[in-house]
Amino acid sequence: xxxxxxxxxxxxxxxxxxxxxxxxxxxxxxxxxxxxxxxxxxxxxxxxxxxxxxxxxxxxxxxxxxxxxxxxxxxxxxxxxxxxxxxxxxxxxxxxxxxxxxxxxxxxxxxxxxxxxxxxxxxxxxxxxxxxxxxxxxxxxxxxxxxxxxxxxxxxxxxxxxxxxxxxxxxxxxxxxxxxxxxxxxxxxxxxxxxxxxxxxxxxxxxxxxxxxxxxxxxxxxxxxxxxxxxxxxxxxxxxxxxxxxxxxxxxxxxxxxxxxxxxxxxxxxxxxxxxxxxxxxxxxxxxxxxxxxxxxxxxxxxx
Amino acid sequence: xxxxxxxxxxxxxxxxxxxxxxxxxxxxxxxxxxxxxxxxxxxxxxxxxxxxxxxxxxxxxxxxxxxxxxxxxxxxxxxxxxxxxxxxxxxxxxxxxxxxxxxxxxxxxxxxxxxxxxxxxxxxxxxxxxxxxxxxxxxxxxxxxxxxxxxxxxxxxxxxxxxxxxxxxxxxxxxxxxxxxxxxxxxxxxxxxxxxxxxxxxxxxxxxxxxxxxxxxxxxxxxxxxxxxxxxxxxxxxxxxxxxxxxxxxxxxxxxxxxxxxxxxx
Numbered sequence: 351x352x353x354x355x356x357x358x359x360x361x362x363x364x365x366x367x368x369x370x371x372x373x374x375x376x377x378x379x380x381x382x383x384x385x386x387x388x389x390x391x392x393x394x395x396x397x398x399x400x401x402x403x404x405x406x407x408x409x410x411x412x413x414x415x416x417x418x419x420x421x422x423x424x425x426x427x428x429x430x431x432x433x434x435x436x437x438x439x440x441x442x443x444x445x446x447x448x449x450x451x452x453x454x455x456x457x458x459x460x461x462x463x464x465x466x467x468x469x470x471x472x473x474x475x476x477x478x479x480x481x482x483x484x485x486x487x488x489x490x491x492x493x494x495x496x497x498x499x500x501x502x503x504x505x506x507x508x509x510x511x512x513x514x515x516x517x518x519x520x521x522x523x524x525x526x527x528x529x530x531x532x533x534x535x536x537x538x539x540x541x542x543x544x545x546x547x548x549x550x551x552x553x554x555x556x557x558x559x560x561x562x563x564x565x566x567x568x569x570x571x572x573x574x575x576x577x578x579x580x581x582x583x584x585x586x587x588x589x590x591x592x593x594x595x596x597x598x599x600x601x602x603x604x605x606x607x608x609x610x611x612x613x614x615x616x617x618x619x620x621x622x623x624x625x626x627x628x629x630x631x632x633x634x635x636x637x638x639x640x641x642x643x644x645x646x647x648x649x650x651x652x653x654x
Numbered sequence: 655x656x657x658x659x660x661x662x663x664x665x666x667x668x669x670x671x672x673x674x675x676x677x678x679x680x681x682x683x684x685x686x687x688x689x690x691x692x693x694x695x696x697x698x699x700x701x702x703x704x705x706x707x708x709x710x711x712x713x714x715x716x717x718x719x720x721x722x723x724x725x726x727x728x729x730x731x732x733x734x735x736x737x738x739x740x741x742x743x744x745x746x747x748x749x750x751x752x753x754x755x756x757x758x759x760x761x762x763x764x765x766x767x768x769x770x771x772x773x774x775x776x777x778x779x780x781x782x783x784x785x786x787x788x789x790x791x792x793x794x795x796x797x798x799x800x801x802x803x804x805x806x807x808x809x810x811x812x813x814x815x816x817x818x819x820x821x822x823x824x825x826x827x828x829x830x831x832x833x834x835x836x837x838x839x840x841x842x843x844x845x846x847x848x849x850x851x852x853x854x855x856x857x858x859x860x861x862x863x864x865x866x867x868x869x870x871x872x873x874x875x876x877x878x879x880x881x882x883x884x885x886x887x888x889x890x891x892x893x894x895x896x897x898x899x900x901x902x903x904x905x906x907x908x909x910x911x912x913x914x915x916x917x918x919x920x
Contacts, residue, residue: 385841527708553914604846610811
């Protein structure tokens with residue numbers, strides 16, 4: 351359904367995302383994980399056609415045969431919010447502070463041709479569907495009157511309004527408390543048609559998705575069924591990231607990845623992870639391709 | 655630092671802090687918010703004490719009181735046998751020398767216009783202590799090259815900035831290090847580096863650590879004792895392994911169940 355082929359994103363001379371390819375089938379829930387600066391959010395924004403000014407995407411991406419990259423804004427506008435929609439990390443900045451919740455939920459439907467009265471009626475249903483208590487009262491409220499968790503539910507209601515084929519969530523629960531996060535994750539897993547879920551939290555992705563894509567330095571370094579990738583990571587970065595995510599008992603050393611994530615444009619040539627990789631050899635100066643069927647990885651010296 | 659053996663290092667009794675919401679009427683006062691409600695705790699010398707809670711639980715208010723950055727509405731805190739509540743700032747020098755803080759976001763806690771050398775030396779200058787070689791020593795202790803002293807915060811990554819913040823906190827040789835969510839703004843791959851560093855420093859320097867976090871699993875790795883906060887109260891406290899294995903309070907159970915884990919998968 352969603353088909354991404356050789357997607358690259360660049361800002362002037364700096365390549366921020368390079369040659370990313372993946373697919374998402376109907377009903378599939380796919381996680382995209384990576385640390386800050388890995389290019390995961392840019393990948394999502396380029397699919398939505400929402401890249402900041404001065405940042406451009408090239409390569410191919412299509413949803414059900416309709417191109418998403420390199421097409422005029424006019425055509426994207428018809429798809430965005432209807433066939434694919436997105437939930438952002440910070441609901442306070444994504445919602446209009448001067449508009450009542452109900453009107454904001456209805457707006458995305460009227461923009462795509464639903465009649466005003468119908469849209470408002472459906473807004474209540476949507477608010478109910480994302481399990482907001484007293485949907486009629488919430489519809490009259492302004493964003494600042496809601497809690498962070500409630501605002502994020504409103505964002506989800508807006509995203510679901512036109513029954514999209516694909517829902518993209520970018521760190522939707524990072525700003526939330528853990529107990530609220532759990533409710534939100536359960537809800538997303540339940541209502542998402544097909545899902546691209548972006549996060550830096552491996553445990554979160556494991557609780558929502560079936561398949562995972564691991565990004566580092568703007569490249570896809572590993573992908574596959576989540577259980578397989580997490581139980582038996584092949585790329586050395588995935589291996590290190592998983593090890594670093596486990597908190598060992600007190601008094602023991604935590605496993606770490608040496609150094610820190612380089613700034614954009616300062617990743618090494620060849621394998622992007624080689625300056626932090628304990629297994630790097632001169633071979634790694636040549637970029638490895640992402641290979642493998644089902645469980646794929648881009649590493650010259652994969653873990654066993 | 656003078657020691658009063660036998661007494662706890664930090665002893666907080668019946669702390670209550672009431673804030674007033676901004677008034678919405680000319681004739682009435684704003685509503686009162688009980689941010690902290692009758693909270694008592696004791697922290698022993700050399701203890702690693704974790705405070706866990708979600709936003710709005712009162713953990714930041716408690717922390718501000720323990721650091722004497724704010725005063726309680728009622729209740730008292732003693733530090734090494736000396737009361738720190740109800741005292742003017744000028745007579746809190748003993749506390750400022752002995753208790754230092756590392757904040758959550760190293761980008762906003764480090765002045766972007768100061769060089770690392772001046773940032774790290776600032777507590778010494780403020781307290782009128784000799785600077786001497788101390789900056790180089792501290793940078794070495796936190797694993798930064800000596801050349802870092804001449805650079806500005808923006809030239810460092812998040813993890814390195816947190817190292818700078820730790821170096822600054824250690825400058826006056828405090829007895830207590832208070833860390834407020836020190837790793838929540840960091841990437842997973844560097845989180846371990848900072849937690850390892852904190853553990854090493856606490857061991858080497860014999861520090862008492864007060865560690866605030868929303869993440870009970872991080873606290874379990876770092877601390878011996880934990881206090882779980884909810885709605886302005888400590889709902890459960892005890893050795894962290896016991897609280898983790900057999901949470902007594904329903905809220906702690908909810909909190910534990912809500913934390914997503916990788917364990918089932920690996």
